[in-house]
């Protein structure tokens with residue numbers, strides 16, 4: 546892969562595909578880690594006299610403009626971090642994008658509106674994605690891929706666009722790949738993987754390969770309930786991927802055969818209602834055994850016994866990879882499980898990697914020092930798929 550140092554960027558329009566998919570409370574960014582992570586790449590391009598055009602997705606809008614998913618707050622924050630004005634285009638490839646990018650002088654930066662406001666960005670149809678990539682390509686001379694969190698997506702700006710422009714990997718992608726590569730070679734054992742979060746359907750599949758690589762897998766968050774169901778327990782109204790129950794059973798059987806310890810919650814915090822993340826009003830959850838979740842309640846965090854169990858399972862680890870909060874950590878009543886696992890990582894002597902937008906945000910928002918971990922990756926799904934050994938579209942497209 547070429548790096549930025551291989552490109553002559555002075556005076557050129559450089560398209561930077563970043564991952565500015567940051568958590569928002571209205572228009573307030575609650576954690577700016579992903580913006581800070583890509584800022585050095587943008588600053589380097591600025592310093593070298595490029596006209597920098599930054600593009601990203603935010604959330605999962607449905608292929609049309611939706612103000613709740615505007616990148617305007619992220620563009621403002623990027624300007625503050627860079628210490629310079631950052632222009633904002635109110636569309637992605639329309640009149641605003643054209644005029645804002647045409648108006649850039651050398652060393653200036655613009656952010657385009659959310660790529661996913663355009664159906665072509667995420668389309669499964671090659672021609673539709675290609676047509677959108679053509680429109681993006683018209684805005685720029687060079688492409689820098691630095692949105693590590695999205696490299697596992699075969700999307701127009703990630704996969705098709707670099708094939709249309711001279712391209713290189715940005716410094717964030719280069720650094721992420723260098724660390725994650727270490728986890729695919731000579732890992733210090735026991736190798737413990739902790740999985741949680743809400744993107745259950747996306748991430749269950751990675752267990753297929755992790756069962757072959759890890760020594761111990763701890764499951765929490767929304768991911769746990771499909772496994773509990775597979776074990777024959779009722780899970781009430783918890784997040785459930787019913788069609789994946791047979792797959793979970795297969796993973797459990799394969800783990801047992803390979804001697805991989807597969808650890809599931811023994812107790813959970815439940816409530817009849819999803820908590821109010823805005824007011825943070827007390828949720829008063831109940832603690833129940835994992836095999837006794839009431840039919841009208843959902844599991845929203847791992848319980849106290851599970852926290853202790855997971856801390857013990859992390860204590861002797863040589864390497865830990867963790868993706869996905871153990872509960873709805875955004876509410877204080879459901880942050881305990883995520884805190885316990887973060888503390889468990891720190892209390893071990895392991896090389897620790899935390900991956901994912903919300904997982905990294907959780908670590909910082911819950912007051913942990915991000916420098917105390919071995920590596921905080923900006924990619925959750927992306928790092929998991931990398932560790933699985935998959936070819937990631939956004940990395941493949943950056944190859945020479």
Ligand SMILES: Nc1ncnc2c1ncn2[C@@H]1O[C@H](COP(=O)(O)OP(=O)(O)OP(=O)(O)O)[C@@H](O)[C@H]1O
Nearest residue numbers: 742743744766767845872873901902903904925926
């Ligand atoms: N039991 C649960 N039920 C519902 N949501 C949950 C539960 N446990 C955790 N979550 C939610 O999971 C979300 C984070 O999951 P996600 O899979 O997106 O992780 P991530 O670290 O952001 O990874 P990525 O970068 O791939 O998105 C949080 O918003 C949290 O509230």
Ligand SMILES: O=C(O)[C@H](O)COP(=O)(O)O
Nearest residue numbers: 564566694695902925926
């Ligand atoms: O948060 C992430 O994992 C990345 O920004 C990718 O987002 P996506 O899962 O919506 O594609």
